[in-house]
Amino acid sequence: MIDLYYWTTPNGHKITIFLEEAQLNYDIKLVNIGKGEQFYPDFLKISPNNRIPAIIDHSPVDGGEPISIFESGAILLYLAKKINQFLPTDIRGEMEVMQWLFWQMGGLGPMLGQNHHFSQYAPEKVPYAINRYVKETERLYGVLDKCLQDRxxxxxxxxxxxxxxxxxxxxxxxxxxxxxxxxxLKRWFEAVQNRPAVQKAYEISKNLKTGATITEESKKILFNQGRR
Incomplete structure (x- = not known):
């Protein structure tokens, strides 16, 4: 059994997609980031960066004690290696996947996250910042579109x-x-969107009925984090 510490964000969805694709048994532990539950001591023992998702695998492949993992990219790699799926075993194929996983973790996610912040959540509209991250999003979409032209x-x-x-x-x-x-990119997006496991992952998210994450109070929690 895998415990998934989760909230309905893009990074959270990554893991439910994998778990549904792999048909692994898992139990969702909701971490309401709008209420500051990511700062609870018990969660910080699992995810010291106070971010979701995180997992505890109670049946690791080495047969040892339960293992906890934070960071969505690390979780995906661990799970892929656990079941020997969705990650090639040959070095060239593995590196092809790894470089795009790192591209998402180091570029696409952070830049699109800034797009979301300045376009939707910032207390004041800063045209330079909005334009900067919308343009960078467009560039990254272009990189992905070019990648997908022959595959x-x-x-x-x-x-x-x-x-x-x-x-x-x-x-x-x-x-x-x-x-x-x-x-x-559009063709790829629709192909992934139509996968049954992806649809199931998003249906689970809807059924959780977590309500709105972003309120004025939650903004203070999410966007004014300093040293704790």
């Missing part, structure tokens, strides 16, 4: 790279992006 999935075969990227493209309209301008 069905990001690293040729469906992999954890697709699971990592897809949830960040779901809110493309909020990011002020039109998928019609990125035909290869």
């Amino acid at each position: 069905e999935y990001i690293a040729k075969d469906y992999s954890i790279a697709d699971m990592a990227v897809y949830p960040w493209i779901v809110p493309h309209q909020q990011q002020q992006q039109n998928l019609e301008y990125f035909p290869n």
Whole structure:
């Protein structure tokens, strides 16, 4: 059994997509980031960076004590290696997946996160910041569109790279992006969107009925974090 510490964010969706694709048994432990539950001491023992998602695997492959993992990219890698799926075993195939996973973790996610922040949540509209991150989002979409011009999935075969990227493209309209301008990306997006496991993951999210994450009070918690 895997305990998934989760909230309904793109990074959270990555892991439910994997778990549904792999048909692994898991139990969702909601961490309401709008109420500051990510700062609870018990959660910080699992995720010292006070971010979701995190997991505890009670049946690790080495047969040892339960293992806890934080950071969505690390979780995806661990799970892929645990079941020997969605990550090639040959070095060239593995590196193809790894470089796009790192691209998502180091570029796509952070830049689109800033797009979301300045376009939707910042207390004042800063035109320079909005334009900066909308343009960078457009550039990154272009990189992905070019990657997909000669392949069905990001690293040729469906992999954890697709699971990592897809949830960040779901809110493309909020990011002020039109998928019609990125035909290869659009084709890929629709293919992933139509996978039964992906649909199940998002259906689970809807059924949790977590309510709105972002309120004026939650903004103080989410966007004014300093040293604790």
